[in-house]
Amino acid sequence: MTVRDAVFPPGRQALYEKNRYSAAVRANGLLFVSGQVGSREDGSPEPDIEQQMRLAFEQLNAVLAAGGCSFSDVVDVTLYLVDPEKHLDTLWKVLPDYWGPAPYPALTGVGVTWLYGFQFEIKVTAVLPATQPAHAS
Known part of the structure; x- marks a missing residue:
C-alpha cells in the first residue's frame, strides 16, 4: 500500500481540513497537487479573473514549495476554466x-x-527532486 504523505502550505491547512482533502500528496517520487483556485484568505473567490488566476498560481507555488518542489519540477498540468472563450x-x-x-x-x-x-x-x-527525502516535511 502506498503511504500518503500529506503536504500543506503554511497558514492554509484549516481550509483543506474543512473540505477534507490534502493540498498535495507525496508518493512514489511524485507530488500530486490538488486543484488550486484564486481564493482570498477566507477561502472566497477573488472576483477579478486575472487576479484570481494569479492567486491560484501563487497558492500553487506555495504548495509546491511546501512539498519540496518548484514549478520547474512540474511535468503535468490540468487547467479548468469556466467560459474559456471569454477568459482564455x-x-x-x-x-x-x-x-x-x-x-x-x-x-x-x-x-x-x-x-x-x-x-x-x-x-x-x-517530480520530487532527487535530493528531496520522500517523507520530509
Missing part, C-alpha cells in the same frame, strides 16, 4: 509570469460550467 486571452497573459522557460510541462485544458464560484483552477503533478 487572460490566461495566456498570466501564464508566462509563472510557467518558466521551455520545455513546458504536458498540458490539458478543460472548459467547465462550474467551479464552486471560481473561474479558474490549476492541478499539477511534479
